[in-house]
Amino acid sequence: MRNESPVAIRDRASRRVRRLTALAVGGATALTAAFSGIAAGSTHTKTHAKTAPAPTPTATTKKTVTAPVPSLTPNGSSATPQSQTQTQQPTQVTPSPQAPVAVSGGS
Amino acid sequence: MTATTSFRALGTTALVAVPRRSDLVHARGILSAQLEELDRACSRFRPDSQLSRVNQRAGQPVRVGRLLGDAVEAAVAAARDTCGLVDPTLGANLRAAGYDRTFELVQARDSWTLQPVVHTRRAWARVELDRNASVIRIPFGCQLDLGATAKALAADRAARTIAKALESSVLVSLGGDIAVAGEGEWPIRIAERHDAPLDGDGPRIALVYGGLATSTTTVRRWRTDHGNAHHLIDPRTGRPARTCWRTVSVAASSCLDANIAATAAMLLGENAIEWLRARNLASRLVANDGGVIHVGGWPAEAEAA
Numbered sequence: 001m002r003n004e005s006p007v008a009i010r011d012r013a014s015r016r017v018r019r020l021t022a023l024a025v026g027g028a029t030a031l032t033a034a035f036s037g038i039a040a041g042s043t044h045t046k047t048h049a050k051t052a053p054a055p056t057p058t059a060t061t062k063k064t065v066t067a068p069v070p071s072l073t074p075n076g077s078s079a080t081p082q083s084q085t086q087t088q089q090p091t092q093v094t095p096s097p098q099a100p101v102a103v104s105g106g107s
Numbered sequence: 108m109t110a111t112t113s114f115r116a117l118g119t120t121a122l123v124a125v126p127r128r129s130d131l132v133h134a135r136g137i138l139s140a141q142l143e144e145l146d147r148a149c150s151r152f153r154p155d156s157q158l159s160r161v162n163q164r165a166g167q168p169v170r171v172g173r174l175l176g177d178a179v180e181a182a183v184a185a186a187r188d189t190c191g192l193v194d195p196t197l198g199a200n201l202r203a204a205g206y207d208r209t210f211e212l213v214q215a216r217d218s219w220t221l222q223p224v225v226h227t228r229r230a231w232a233r234v235e236l237d238r239n240a241s242v243i244r245i246p247f248g249c250q251l252d253l254g255a256t257a258k259a260l261a262a263d264r265a266a267r268t269i270a271k272a273l274e275s276s277v278l279v280s281l282g283g284d285i286a287v288a289g290e291g292e293w294p295i296r297i298a299e300r301h302d303a304p305l306d307g308d309g310p311r312i313a314l315v316y317g318g319l320a321t322s323t324t325t326v327r328r329w330r331t332d333h334g335n336a337h338h339l340i341d342p343r344t345g346r347p348a349r350t351c352w353r354t355v356s357v358a359a360s361s362c363l364d365a366n367i368a369a370t371a372a373m374l375l376g377e378n379a380i381e382w383l384r385a386r387n388l389a390s391r392l393v394a395n396d397g398g399v400i401h402v403g404g405w406p407a408e409a410e411a412a
Contacts, residue, residue, distance in 0.1 A: 093358045093389040095406040096294035096313035101109050104356055105301040106323030107119045107282030 116142040117150075117258060118209055119282030120302060123269065126291065130273045137272060138265045138279060148175040149257045151198060152209050158251060162198060166247030170240075179236055179243055181363060182256045186231035189371045194342040196230040198250025204336045204347055205329055219331045226345035254338065259320060259366035262286035266362075286318045286362035295319060297356050297391060300326055310391065312406060318362025322369035323354040341374055351376050354393040357383065358405075 110128040112135050113120050121142055123134045148171075150156040157175045171179075182195035201207070205219035213219075227249065234251075235244040245251055258281045266279040266288035276291030283301025287293050296303070297310045301321070312319075324347075327338040341348035355372040359365035368388050372379035380402055383390045389403040401407065 092315060093312045093319075093405055096292075096311045098294040098311075098313070100294045100296035100305050100311050101111055101124045102122055102278055102280045102285055102293070103283060103296045103298050103301050103303050103305060104280070104285050104319045104321045105283040105298040105303055106321055106326035106354065107284075107301045 114139065117146060117261075117281065118152075118211070119258075120280075121282075122278075122280040123265075124278040124280075124293070125269070125273065125275055127273075127275065130275055134269045134273060134277060137269050141261060141265045141268065142281075144174060145178075145257065145261045148172055149178050149253050151252055151254075158253065161243050161245060162250045165245050165249050168235075168237075168242045168244045171243050173241065176236060176238055176241055176243065178253050178257045178260060179234065179251065180238070181260050182251070182253050183231055183234050183236070185256050185363075185367045189367060191229055191231060191342055192371045192374050193255050193367050194231050194340075195251050195253055195256065196234065196245070196249045197226070197340045197342060197345070198252035199248070200224050200226055200340045200345045201252055201254075201338065202250070203345075204340065205331055206327075206336075206338055210327060213329045217330070219329065219336070221331050221333050221336070224345055226342070228342070255366060255370045256363060258282060259284045259286070259318065259362040262362040263318060284318070284320045284362050284366055285314065287314055287316065291315070297321065299323055299354050299393075310406070312358075314358060317358065317360045318365040319356065319358045320362055320366035320369045321354060321356040322366070322373050324348070324350065324373065325353050339370070339373055348374055350374065351394055352379065352392050353395050354391075355379065356391045358389045 108128070109124050109126055110131045111122060111124040112131055113122040114135070115121070116139070121138060123131070123138045125131055125134050146153065146156070148157045151158060151162070153159060157171045161169045161171065161175070179195070185193045186195060203222035203224035205216075205221070206213055225248075227246065230246050230249045233246045234249075237243075262279045262281045262284050263286045266277050266286035269277045269279065270288035276287070276289030276293075278285060278287045278293045280301070285293075285295060292313045292315045294311055294313050296305060296307065297312065298307060322339070324337040324339050328335050329337075336347045339348045339350075340346065350373050352373050355369045357365045357368040357372065359368055365388075368383065368386070368390070372383055372390065372392065375382050379392060380400060383402045387403050389405040390401070391405050392400045392402065394400070
């Protein structure tokens with residue numbers, strides 16, 4: 001049995017540690033890539049109806065410049081995260097002396 | 108001078124009005140084509156419609172066209188914006204209440220035995236819509252009914268399309284749900300029924316923009332073994348709503364918003380006044396006892412009549 005010097009033993013152990021470290025890093029990288037791929041493949045671009053968190057009814061509204069008629073968003077509501085419309089003016093519904101062309105009623 | 112024409116569509120009356128008589132045929136052609144497309148996509152009573160296919164395959168993804176995708180998206184948004192009051196997932200409840208076929212056939216029936224139904228609350232929040240893949244999946248056991256939104260959405264679309272095509276102002280009415288587009292002022296009579304005569308008594312208002320809708324429980328009614336039922340289902344009970352209002356008319360930035368607000372107001376009962384006021388929506392509410400309340404700048408009756 002050959003007697004190795006302490007230096008040789010240290011060098012051999014050191015090489016073994018480097019090899020194991022390289023293997024561990026490579027394995028971790030490969031696993032990260034694999035799981036990233038799986039996660040990306042399982043995600044779709046979806047519109048999913050979510051439960052409304054706000055306690056007050058709110059509305060998503062279109063921003064209009066010329067519209068005198070408001071949409072459903074309440075004035076001064078703090079629970080309007082999706083609303084683009086801020087302050088709204090009262091609806092301009094006026095009495096009409098002209099002969100009507102249509103009837104708004106139940107159907 | 109205004110030219111108007113009307114015809115039957117979607118189980119009700121469709122009407123289009125334009126300032127120039129020469130534009131009328133073109134306008135009617137556009138409206139008619141759009142309504143046929145809507146019926147093929149969104150009818151609950153056509154077995155071959157896309158909506159029927161979605162309802163038959165509840166729980167499974169179903170490929171649909173763009174129009175039904177838009178209609179479902181608008182209906183789910185309406186539910187979200189009204190905290191579930193205007194709920195598109197009440198189709199099974201409507202059937203259980205007796206509205207399981209076209210209204211003409213429902214009315215022709217002698218009576219109906221109210222069926223028990225289990226309504227899953229907030230099912231609308233679990234409607235999945237993948238716009239990229241044009242796929243809809245509704246929860247198992249759920250049935251969509253787009254009656255509260257699809258007609259109004261169609262009126263808005265048709266009015267915009269016609270106004271653009273003719274470079275003119277236009278009024279479109281689908282069963283009394285009215286959308287206007289272009290520059291113009293449209294005189295409209297408010298009544299309990301959309302098929303009431305133009306020259307009857309009652310308020311007349313002018314609409315220059317957006318839409319106007321009237322919701323009522325007095326027209327679409329039928330006989331059951333528990334008395335008369337109507338089409339307005341309360342999502343909190345799953346049954347035809349009991350409300351203090353007989354009719355609510357609302358003007359808003361679109362016919363869709365007006366219809367959503369009118370439906371929500373009917374269901375909110377007395378709380379509707381504050382709800383409409385907070386949104387500055389010009390509204391006219393008629394109580395069951397005939398009393399009239401105006402909200403949000405709706406003109407006084409004496410001025411309007």
